[in-house]
Amino acid sequence: MSRERAISRREFLRSAAGTGTATAMFFASPLRAAALPPTPKTIVVTFGGGARDEETFAPGGQRYIPRLLEELIPQATFYTQVVNRGILGHYVANAGLATGCYETFDNFMPIAPSNPTIFEYYRRDRQRSASDVWVIAPSNGFDCIGESNHTLYGHGLGATVVLPKQLLTLANHRAVADYDQLLRDNYESPIVSPLTAKRQDSLHGMAELMKLSMDDFLAHARKSQSPDELSLYIAQHVMQTVAPSLLWITLHDIDIAHSGAFSLYTEAITRTDSICADLWKSVQSNPEYAGKTNLFLLPDFGRDSDMSPGGNGFQHHRTGDALSRTTWLMAMGPNIRQGVTVDRPVQSVDLVPTLAHLLGCNARFSSGSPLTEVL
Ligand SMILES: [Zn+2]
DSSP states (O other), rough: OOOHHHHHHHHHHHHHHOHHHHHHHOOOOOOOOOOSSSEEEEEEEETOOOOOOOGSTTTTTGGGHIIIIIGGGGEEEEEEEEOOSSSSOOOHHHHHHTTSSSOOOOOTTTOSSSSSOOHHHHHHHHHHHHGGEEEESSSSTTTTTTTTOOOTTTTTTSSSSEEEHHHHHHHTTTSSSHHHHHHOOOOOOOOOOOHHHHHHHHHHHHHHTTOOOOOOOOOOOOHHHHHHHHHHHHHHHHHTTTTOOOEEOOOOGGGGGGGGOOOHHHHHHHHHHHHHHHHHHHHHTTTTTTTTTEEEESSOOOOOOOTTTTTTTGOOOSSSHHHHHHHEEEEHHHHSOOEEEOSSOEGGGGHHHHHHHHTTTTOOOOSOOOHHHHH
């Protein structure tokens, strides 16, 4: 079924591209662009919260992702069959994306990954500071994603993890406005951990490091529709003021599908589509990133099929059926071929060894294999 899904994606893309350009777009193998500069930047964005083909690459879904189809895919190498064989919970799955191993801890607990993250591999092997590696994550549950508890890595080698909702809570300490819609921690668990004094101190330090004006952030929050728009704002700000070499952004708006409202789910997909395209535009207009940044874009996993007897369609990702496990990945950048599709099955855990190769570090504990088509 995964393979069928991949073939369908290829066909959908071909139809989206139009018959006139399909051959050139999907079967040519243009020469690689100019050689990579010595220190490429890397940005990873998870197309967040689980989206199905029916609402993205299928003919009826393409209207929700116009900018991926028109602006990004023509510039990308596109993997049509990326299988996630791990636990389909957002935090544990994203931790698995970051370690290149299927993590097995309780998704709803604040637990550090067991295996080293790409952030630690990069920082240790390339002797980079914490300010060179940033993670922007959607909810309190992701607080521990930046650093594993592996004995050879871990403590002091992780990423700088910023949770925009925590920053908003801190900035709005006088409660001058109602940001409930932006502050909702996640769409699956009602448990919200309080902002401890230690965490508040660390947030103040982080805001200082990225020269973030809390007034400007609040002003932006007032006109934001969703938490992921706050994440985009922080990402663009960090790129301007700190310009880290490795930036990881986990988007999550799409997971509002758990509410059961189909229109909120598809609106979130279109918003995510826009956020990804806007981020790539920011890359091109920022001299620290333009022409020397590789972007990897992929969902953490899918959602249940309408046909799964144990599920409830788009609403959840509980059945573990083939469709909820089979996603896609697109990669673009100065050393990555444009307009190429790859149909061979790959896995979510292949991302980390690929990033490690590009970043010049060794992901020695990852169970994945590098995606050779983009190296
Ligand atoms: Zn979910």
